[in-house]
Amino acid sequence: MSNEIKITFAEPNVADSGTLVMFIAEGGVYGRELSALIGKKAENHLKRAAEAEHFTGKEKQVLVVPAPDGIAAGRAVLVGIGGSKQRNETNYVNLGGLIAGQLGKATQATVLMYGPEDWRVDAAAAAELALGMHLRVYDFDHYKTKKKDDEAKSTSVKVVIGLHDPAGAKKAYKYSEAVAGGVAIARNLVNEPPNVLTPTAFAKQAAELSKLGVNVDILDEKQLGKIGMRALLAVGQGSRQESRVVIMRWHGDKSSKGKKSKPLAFIGKGVVFDTGGISIKPAAGMEDMKGDMAGAACVVGLMHALAARKAKVDAIGVIGLVENMPDGNAQRPGDIVKSYDGQTIEIINTDAEGRLVLCDLLAYVRDHYKPAFMINLATLTGAILVALGQENAGLFSTDDGLSDRLTASGRATGETVWRMPLGPAYDKMIDSRFADMKNTGGRFAGSITAAQFLRRFVGDVPWAHLDIAGTGMASPNSDINRSWGSGWGVRLLDRLVHDYHE
Numbered sequence: 001m002s003n004e005i006k007i008t009f010a011e012p013n014v015a016d017s018g019t020l021v022m023f024i025a026e027g028g029v030y031g032r033e034l035s036a037l038i039g040k041k042a043e044n045h046l047k048r049a050a051e052a053e054h055f056t057g058k059e060k061q062v063l064v065v066p067a068p069d070g071i072a073a074g075r076a077v078l079v080g081i082g083g084s085k086q087r088n089e090t091n092y093v094n095l096g097g098l099i100a101g102q103l104g105k106a107t108q109a110t111v112l113m114y115g116p117e118d119w120r121v122d123a124a125a126a127a128e129l130a131l132g133m134h135l136r137v138y139d140f141d142h143y144k145t146k147k148k149d150d151e152a153k154s155t156s157v158k159v160v161i162g163l164h165d166p167a168g169a170k171k172a173y174k175y176s177e178a179v180a181g182g183v184a185i186a187r188n189l190v191n192e193p194p195n196v197l198t199p200t201a202f203a204k205q206a207a208e209l210s211k212l213g214v215n216v217d218i219l220d221e222k223q224l225g226k227i228g229m230r231a232l233l234a235v236g237q238g239s240r241q242e243s244r245v246v247i248m249r250w251h252g253d254k255s256s257k258g259k260k261s262k263p264l265a266f267i268g269k270g271v272v273f274d275t276g277g278i279s280i281k282p283a284a285g286m287e288d289m290k291g292d293m294a295g296a297a298c299v300v301g302l303m304h305a306l307a308a309r310k311a312k313v314d315a316i317g318v319i320g321l322v323e324n325m326p327d328g329n330a331q332r333p334g335d336i337v338k339s340y341d342g343q344t345i346e347i348i349n350t351d352a353e354g355r356l357v358l359c360d361l362l363a364y365v366r367d368h369y370k371p372a373f374m375i376n377l378a379t380l381t382g383a384i385l386v387a388l389g390q391e392n393a394g395l396f397s398t399d400d401g402l403s404d405r406l407t408a409s410g411r412a413t414g415e416t417v418w419r420m421p422l423g424p425a426y427d428k429m430i431d432s433r434f435a436d437m438k439n440t441g442g443r444f445a446g447s448i449t450a451a452q453f454l455r456r457f458v459g460d461v462p463w464a465h466l467d468i469a470g471t472g473m474a475s476p477n478s479d480i481n482r483s484w485g486s487g488w489g490v491r492l493l494d495r496l497v498h499d500y501h502e
């Protein structure tokens, strides 16, 4: 069981005897309304406690005061929101995460959304705060049958966010819930162990989206063979698990009566486990390769978010689900495979398998759906970790507009991307002596040659590739994420759709 949080919105009220969260500005300044709500006695007590603990209301500073005088609350949590400059740029999602991290064993909490007059406390801010709380309390612990003494068993907390426009917040919160749900789905998929989350099990999870009105088709190996996705099938041929491709279609743009609008296409690498194949990986850390399907997980999470919030857009999600294993039937270095669109690929290293999965999907989506754009996500190269660490995903694109919009959406959500180069000089590095191309380009510029490989399959469709090997798994802790699988990209792409395509 994971931690549960139930959030509602109401006119402000301090009668509850749970945890009372209050926002304090730099210099220990209480908003006028907050002062009026809690009364002089409580304010004086809290100010004395703040002084003793050197709490000044600096951004992200927190002070917990047990049993504050003058109010019924069992605990007061003072949260600093900084000076006017910081208050102008408050990230409410992160702030929500920070607060949720302070709830401890509380079963009931009230957040008083009041501050100085210049601080935005509207319905949208409250909904963002709520999103951050959901993201923070996410916990993947359902395989733990025993709890250490100091670990509270799964907690369930009721949170009331007090503000002047509860009805507006409730409406805005529907959006937050859809996105939080999508991120949780993506995180769950990435965290699940590879013996449980096989390609067929993954496909079954994706099929759940049909409950939200998403049209889901699952293609099995026989169908994939007929279509000609030979590169994708070659990756899975050394596994006892059958490969699958899942196509998810969301039709939310009802304005284009009859006429089909060009869908937005999202494509994900779903290698449920990557041993490297015959070019096998070293043992140390190989368990992390259960997360080599983070791109596909993001696509499923995104489709959930779009459908749950009834996005007014036509979107398709396509994921390639395979397991990369070494066995007597596995592909070999030296093999030449013919991709879906007829281009031939010489296999140099069976561990460069993600591009083999994606190239068939990209060419197929390009031909069959004539999309407005294609964005693919993949834990594609270790080299992107060397280049960018875990702070930015690598962005490769043939389209400056799409690239700029992704960059802006990244800034807005905190899921940031950094553009990397493409170009003919890199393209030469993957020319093959025997086939149209090789699946690796040597030691240098590994992330770029991988992207250059994908580019050969996108035709004229505006395209962006996000290399999320650094951001999708083994994520560092933040205010809004304590999970190994971060669910990275769901919020970024939801934002892109919302800001530019609805």
Ligand code: BES
Residues within 6 Å of the ligand: 274, 276, 292, 349, 351, 352, 353, 354, 379, 380, 381, 382, 383, 440, 441, 446, 469, 470
């Ligand atoms: N799934 C890996 C990339 C990866 C590495 C993801 C670390 C997450 C963390 C990918 O399939 C791979 O093995 N790439 C090789 C490519 C090489 C053989 C050209 C790599 O990065 O070493």
Ligand code: MN
Residues within 6 Å of the ligand: 274, 276, 350, 351, 352, 353, 354
């Ligand atoms: Mn690999």
Ligand code: ZN
Residues within 6 Å of the ligand: 271, 274, 292, 351, 353, 354, 379, 380
């Ligand atoms: Zn891989």
